Amino acid sequence: MKLHEYQAKGVFAGAGLPVPESRLASTVDEAVAAADEIGYPVAVKAQVQVGGRGKAGGIELVENETETREAAAAILGMDLKGLHVDRVLVESAVDFVDELYAGVTMDRAKGEPVAMVSTEGGVDIEEVAAENPDAIAREHVDPASGLQPYQARRAVFEAGVDREVATDVARVLTTLYDLWAERDATEIEVNPVMVTADDDAVCADAVMNVDDDALFRQSELAAMEEEAAGDELEAKANEYGFDYVRLSGNVGIIGNGAGLVMTTLDLVDYFGGTPANFLDIGGGAKAERVTNALDMVFSDENVDSVVFNIFGGITRGDEVAKGINEALAQFDEIPKPVVVRLAGTNATEGMEILNTDLVTVEETLESAVERAVEYTEGNQ
Amino acid sequence: MSILVDDDTRVVVQGITGGEGQFHTEQMMSYGTNVVAGAVPGRGGQEVDGVPVYDTVEQAAREEDANASVIFVPPAFAADAVLEALDSPVELAVAITEGIPQQDMAKVYAQLEVSDTDLIGPNCPGIITPGEAKLGILPGNIFAGGDVGLVSRSGTLTYQVVDNLTQRGIGQTTAIGIGGDPIIGTDFVDALAYFEDDPDTKAVAMCGEIGGQDEEEAAAFIGDHMDTPVAGFIAGRTAPPGKRMGHAGAIVSGGGGTGTAESKIQALDDAGVPVGDTPNEVADHIEAFL
Numbered sequence: 001m002k003l004h005e006y007q008a009k010g011v012f013a014g015a016g017l018p019v020p021e022s023r024l025a026s027t028v029d030e031a032v033a034a035a036d037e038i039g040y041p042v043a044v045k046a047q048v049q050v051g052g053r054g055k056a057g058g059i060e061l062v063e064n065e066t067e068t069r070e071a072a073a074a075i076l077g078m079d080l081k082g083l084h085v086d087r088v089l090v091e092s093a094v095d096f097v098d099e100l101y102a103g104v105t106m107d108r109a110k111g112e113p114v115a116m117v118s119t120e121g122g123v124d125i126e127e128v129a130a131e132n133p134d135a136i137a138r139e140h141v142d143p144a145s146g147l148q149p150y151q152a153r154r155a156v157f158e159a160g161v162d163r164e165v166a167t168d169v170a171r172v173l174t175t176l177y178d179l180w181a182e183r184d185a186t187e188i189e190v191n192p193v194m195v196t197a198d199d200d201a202v203c204a205d206a207v208m209n210v211d212d213d214a215l216f217r218q219s220e221l222a223a224m225e226e227e228a229a230g231d232e233l234e235a236k237a238n239e240y241g242f243d244y245v246r247l248s249g250n251v252g253i254i255g256n257g258a259g260l261v262m263t264t265l266d267l268v269d270y271f272g273g274t275p276a277n278f279l280d281i282g283g284g285a286k287a288e289r290v291t292n293a294l295d296m297v298f299s300d301e302n303v304d305s306v307v308f309n310i311f312g313g314i315t316r317g318d319e320v321a322k323g324i325n326e327a328l329a330q331f332d333e334i335p336k337p338v339v340v341r342l343a344g345t346n347a348t349e350g351m352e353i354l355n356t357d358l359v360t361v362e363e364t365l366e367s368a369v370e371r372a373v374e375y376t377e378g379n380q
Numbered sequence: 381m382s383i384l385v386d387d388d389t390r391v392v393v394q395g396i397t398g399g400e401g402q403f404h405t406e407q408m409m410s411y412g413t414n415v416v417a418g419a420v421p422g423r424g425g426q427e428v429d430g431v432p433v434y435d436t437v438e439q440a441a442r443e444e445d446a447n448a449s450v451i452f453v454p455p456a457f458a459a460d461a462v463l464e465a466l467d468s469p470v471e472l473a474v475a476i477t478e479g480i481p482q483q484d485m486a487k488v489y490a491q492l493e494v495s496d497t498d499l500i501g502p503n504c505p506g507i508i509t510p511g512e513a514k515l516g517i518l519p520g521n522i523f524a525g526g527d528v529g530l531v532s533r534s535g536t537l538t539y540q541v542v543d544n545l546t547q548r549g550i551g552q553t554t555a556i557g558i559g560g561d562p563i564i565g566t567d568f569v570d571a572l573a574y575f576e577d578d579p580d581t582k583a584v585a586m587c588g589e590i591g592g593q594d595e596e597e598a599a600a601f602i603g604d605h606m607d608t609p610v611a612g613f614i615a616g617r618t619a620p621p622g623k624r625m626g627h628a629g630a631i632v633s634g635g636g637g638t639g640t641a642e643s644k645i646q647a648l649d650d651a652g653v654p655v656g657d658t659p660n661e662v663a664d665h666i667e668a669f670l
Binding site: 109112126142144184212214217255259260261262266267275280283344364365366 | 455479481482485486487490492518521522532533534535536537538539540543560563592593594597613615616617619620623624626629638641657659660
């Protein structure tokens, strides 16, 4: 789960990190009122979860009310890389002389968190990592004891941060690590950390991703989840408890197990189609989950055909077949053609139960996907 | 021959009194696995399907000579259960649980480096040596004994590839699901090294997916250290960056785009490992090796 900037900054401020004063606004008048309270100059920032907001026109620096009106009117309601902007953060503009990067993430290969500092702030850090890896100072952290102050100092001095601001930046880094550990973050970063003429460090942006698997013990962050959700169908998937990712194609996909569902998507592409979604109904699915899954995929207006691919381990083919029959029996006319392939536990029983007036049955993964792609081409 | 588990494996099931634990204990036993004990704190002295339950893994290992553990413990408590297994005499722990918080696994990983116990998983279907022992939730009936090793990050994709092999009469020495989480115990390189050392494994099928660098490391290992031929499959060619595709570990990171299917396929290709476009093509490559 990824927090919005304003949510992450609220968490940062609560931990004592230096963040600029800000207000959230959803109308032009609210934005003007917020700017008046904070005092000019301010930044007006779109609250959507995409990188590169500034370049895409989602961040404007303004000096007065007229400019604030113009900027807020332009940004509110705009489409930023496919996401609708319905709120802006109005934030005191920082007069900076330098931009740094500070962050904490998980090094998967080492199974250890890693804290990072760079003087190459304000640009995409993954580009820095690819082009100039030595510009990023890294400290691996023993999760049992946490990031030690000397490690933070070492990273800051290795990175070449000016001595005058080094202590402040080191403190930002240890605080970020503590937040990362206490709040079950998977990634936390400030890019840029702005350095002012007075040698203060200010967290001008805030990125925080929280481990979905730890939300059970992070109730304050879990409460922010609904607002953090983007797409309407993805919100519905949350409600049904499915792993779901919406894509832009027209072949709807339902399956069990992440690897096999991903493979089904890839095969749709391989046979010349385009996948509409990733939907994993999980292990041991009963009839009701099957019905919910079909409901999800049918409600995506881009979908022209559906492939239902189950390899039963814990999941039983007869349960799935029952669910498919029940779900489709509700319709006078099946909204989109459905191709079903069942294998594994009780697959034979499942195939016998399936109502072949309602669905097309295929024996293999490949033939099922090929058939579903054919259906989108109007070859029914 | 096989790797890690066989007829001599004596299993303790952590979480044997839970719904999943009980169901899969029955399934494992009916497959022929030698389940000798359960371990559930506070339930010592009870029995499940005739299997004696102990309060701790330590007791189960001592009293019943258990040398491997299978963990069916809910996510909030699972990391602690894994740590208990690592700090006990069992030589192998298999963690089936999905949804263990990453930071808990980071603590487990630190212990793993100093423990003599191997960990498979978490978030995995387990390990099976056909006809001898199954530790986990894999459907035993699709497997057949033979001379192909299989290692995979995904459960059902493993079943798909095994089915493609078994259907054409190609059996398996051992199949391991290493799990779909970002932080896991046994990784591709570990599993490939075991298969390389097993004289009965004549070829290996390896199923990777997007996210992380494990497949790239495996490719380098195959190129430098393996004589046994390997065929590969990589799931997630069509996955968009920044989206978690079901598995917590299956994500292409944004910006720089690390962990992509292209990068993994390229690395395997460079190491001379044929990569199938479909699961059935993996079986084609394996058949050609034998």
